[in-house]
Amino acid sequence: MRRAVPIPLSSTALADQVQPLFAGFEARFTAAPAETAFHVAGTDFLCRSADASYSEILVRVLPVAVPSAAPQVRVLVDLCDTPLSLGWPRWSEPYFREREVEAALFATPFRLHFHDQTDFWQVFDRGLNCGLQLMRKAAGYPDWDTGSPLRNLIHWALAEQGGGLVHAGSLGLGERAVLLAGTGGSGKSGTVLAGLLHGLTSLGDDYVAITTKSGIRAHRAFNSLKQDPGGFARLGLTGRVRGKAALNWQGKHQFTFDHLGVPSQPDSLPVTALCLPHVATAARTTFAPVSAREAFLALAPSGVAQIPSARAETFRLCAALSRDLPAYRVALGTDPAEIAAAFAAFLDGTAP
């Protein structure tokens, strides 16, 4: 491997140090061999990758689209040893403190994330609408990246328009959808799968993109789904997606909407409510109104924690959703068909 010239970064004058990472962007972008175009929340993205295997992941997981002649956002996935690589960032302080970096870059055009264990960098220039994902080697991404690749870059791009990704699943019926928020183990993914298997639609089980300009609207950002082995068997997925749902790094089956064999799913839907499911092993699924504050505390913490370099924006977006949407705590039943029917009735406005 060619030895990369180190580009030192530190929390002092960080914006000036980040700028050179974009040097030669046009040439490097053009030279990257693999191209993936995708469309999230009304924004056309064009990603070119020096790692062709990474593009295969993008094609599988992102909502791919016909390349736009003028993509609003361009992302370069670059490797350390590509011929045009000018150097490699190196954090020159003992610790990389996400919050300090976020604060240092707040009023600048840049957003930055660094995963030290894989030497994995994500940088976004808000002025140019260009993103960089730097990987030390091919497939040199963190274990969890394959479920939601380019997540931070997508969020930073959408945040420029007042939207962004939120940590929530969704279920839809006809032209309306609900968001499903809650911590791990609350039943979000299982509820989404129960709905999908019984005639409802979904825009995602873990993250959805949100726009607020013309009412609150949720958009598909990722095609991935996941489920722990217990839920996978309980939902009867073992035969249905056999051989296409390998266990991911956390021991959950990871697969896509396509693997599930359900009809084509919508790209976006207006959102009518925020639902906070919890596994209640109840006789039947019930909905009870909760306060905006309670909804916010279910929605905000995980999203704010998981998307670095935009925490204050995510906090505000989650607050707007919690304030503007009616919220319900949902005690989940045990039968997937019953859960789906309860959500269908709720979405249809016929729930008791």
Add this chain to the structure above:
Amino acid sequence: MDKRLDLAGPDIVFEEFDGDLVVLNLSTGRYFGFNPSAAVLWSALAAGVCPADLQAHLAPAIDLATFIGALHENALVVEGDEAPTPVTDDLRAQLAKLTEQPQLEIYDDLSDLIVADPIHDSDAAQGWPVRPAQG
């Protein structure tokens, strides 16, 4: 009590929900829920009114000192240098109506969330994805 208090920097963000307030310290990842009384006092402090002036317009039973102590203890405020802002008529009316003790509830949900969902491999202070220290 006669010095104004400032929010402890841009790490402190907050949102109001029907009179309740949720405050987040971005540097620690810790969330706080304020009841409506605490929300009124917080807004006044954030506007630059000093605690002594607030106390003068509160019912004697309202324990402002304990509330201020909790704000300091949780690194939500620092003593400011600027001159305090005077109490407005509107604020005076709001303060006179307060009958509930101001309460600050601390949510450590984020820590629970980290334990509950390993994909969200977070550290409360550092955010995500940073591996928490193995116990």
